[in-house]
Amino acid sequence: MTGFLTGLLRLKRGPWEMLATILIALGVVMLMQPFFLWAYTWSFLVTLVGTVMFIITSHFPE
C-alpha cells in the first residue's frame, strides 16, 4: 500500500493505471447494476474520469 501511494506521488505509470482501471471498472459496475439509482447517475462521471486518466497515465514513465 505504501509503495502504491509512493508511486502515485512520483507519477509512476503502474499505480496510476491501476487507479484508472479501478475507476473504469467501478463506473461500469455502477452503470449496469440494478440496485441503486444514485450509483447509475454517477456512473458516467466515474467511467469518464477513469478513461481520461487511463489515456493520460499510459504516457507516464514506468
Place this chain on the structure above:
Amino acid sequence: MANPIDIAARGTPPTLARKVRGLSDRAIAWIFVAPTIFLLLAINIFPLIWTIRLSFTNYAANKPNAEVKWVGLRNYERILTDEDIWSNMTTTAHFLIWTIFFQVLIGFTLAWLINRKFKGNDILTTLIVLPMMLSPAVVGNFWTFLYQPQIGVVNYIVEFFTGIPAASFSMLGPGGLAPWSIVIVDTWMWTPFVMLICLAGLRSIPDYIYEAAEVDRASKWRQFWTITVPMVLPFLMLAVLFRGIENFKMFDMVNLLTGGGPGSETLLTSIDLKREAFEKWRTGYSSAYAIILFVTVFGLASIYVKALNKVKER
C-alpha cells in the same frame, strides 16, 4: 544483362522521376500515409467530435431549420436519472454477461474436443462454424419461427423433456423467458467464433511441452490447468474482448427477434438508442446517449487490452 529495376526506372517519365527524387523519405512516407489518415479523420474522428457537440444541444435531425439551442449537460442529466434507461442498462448487462459466459464455456469445450484427432474432424468443424456465417437478419427470422408457441420446434423439445405443454408458454412472449431466448440465439450463433479462436490457441501449444509433462508424470488434469489454460488464456481474452464489444452494440438480431419486447424485457441500449435517434428524432439527446455508451465500451476495452498485454508478457 540489364537489371529489371533499371529498365523500370528508365520507363518512368523524366519529370516525375525528378520530382520524386527531390522528396525526402519522410515526405514520401507521408504521401503514402496521408490518405489513410484523411479517411480516419473523415469517417471516425470528425463524426465523433460532431456527436459530442450535438450531445450538448437540442438538435433534431428531422427539423433542420429549427433553432438549435445549447442545453449544456441537460441531455446527460436526463439520461442518467431516467429509470427506464437504467433498466435497459441492466437488460444489456444480463445479455452481455450470460452470452459471454456460455460462449466461452461451450466454445472452449468444443475447441478442446475438436482439437483431438478423429475421423470426420474437418467436416464437424465446418458444420459447427456454419451458424456464424449466417446473416443476423436470417438468424433472427428463423429463430422467430423456431420459438413460435404453436409450430415452433423449441416448445416441442421442452415439452418432450419436461412435460410442460408446448402451447402453454412463449419463449418470446411475456413470462420472463425472452431475455434468455436472445441469450440462447446469440450463444448458438457466436459460440463457433469463440471456438475457432480457442482452437487456434490450442493448436499453437507445442507437443513437446505435453511430452515433458508426461515425462514428469503430471496428470491430465494438472496438464490442463498448468499448460493448456495459461497458454490459451490470451486467445480466450481476445475472444471475450471481441464478443463483449460486439454484444454491447447488439442490435440487428435482437431487434428482429423481439423488437425489444415484450414490454421492455429485451430492450437493449442499442435498440433504445435507435428509437430515440430515428423514431423520436431526439438527435441531441441520443447523441449524449451514444457518448455514454462509447465511453463505457472505450474504457472497458482499454483495461482489457492492458490485461491482455500483461497475460501475453508472462
